[in-house]
Amino acid sequence: MEYPRDLDLVVAFGDSVDPESGRDDLGSPARLGHWLTVHGFPQSSGVPSAAELDLAVQLRTALRNELQARHDSDETGIRRARAHLESLAARIPLRASFSGHTAQLVSVHDGVAEMLANVLSAIVRAEQDGTWRRIKICHEETCGEVFHDRSKNASKTWCSMNVCGNRNKTRSYRDRRRKDTRPAVE
Numbered sequence: 001m002e003y004p005r006d007l008d009l010v011v012a013f014g015d016s017v018d019p020e021s022g023r024d025d026l027g028s029p030a031r032l033g034h035w036l037t038v039h040g041f042p043q044s045s046g047v048p049s050a051a052e053l054d055l056a057v058q059l060r061t062a063l064r065n066e067l068q069a070r071h072d073s074d075e076t077g078i079r080r081a082r083a084h085l086e087s088l089a090a091r092i093p094l095r096a097s098f099s100g101h102t103a104q105l106v107s108v109h110d111g112v113a114e115m116l117a118n119v120l121s122a123i124v125r126a127e128q129d130g131t132w133r134r135i136k137i138c139h140e141e142t143c144g145e146v147f148h149d150r151s152k153n154a155s156k157t158w159c160s161m162n163v164c165g166n167r168n169k170t171r172s173y174r175d176r177r178r179k180d181t182r183p184a185v186e
Contacts, residue, residue, distance in 0.1 A: 014146030140164035
């Protein structure tokens with residue numbers, strides 16, 4: 001199966017925060033500006049505004065909430081996150097472009113708006129072509145990394161079996177051993 005490159009942007013955007021280490025690539029307008037430049041979205045007007053930063057952080061949070069709710073099979077959480085995504089999407093101006101081989105939604109502006117429009121456009125295309133189910137959030141409670149599941153049957157649970165899968169399995173093993181060694185209560 002071919003994996004759309006634009007989903008790499010969605011993964012990078014979702015991963016612009018690391019709950020475990022506290023790193024936040026969108027932690028200030030200047031940091032957001034740097035993130036945009038690194039990912040190919042230079043801001044022609046200089047440093048992003050506080051309002052642009054707020055919109056980007058809200059969209060990232062809604063995206064991560066949707067992925068977490070989907071992972072947890074939490075239908076209420078999914079509906080809530082998708083409603084939040086929809087309200088945020090209404091604030092990002094898009095237009096149809098027919099300049100390439102396929103029609104696509106593109107941003108009316110550059111910088112933050114362009115990046116957010118590309119994220120939304122990638123999500124819409126991925127939902128339509130069935131690849132959205134492959135964008136996941138790591139099941140390891142201390143991680144939270146967004147990843148693209150490239151396994152044949154889209155069954156990955158952790159971003160890395162060597163790190164997060166091992167942590168989870170070791171923790172489960174220790175919990176089982178602890179339960180096995182407790183004296184029976186009579």
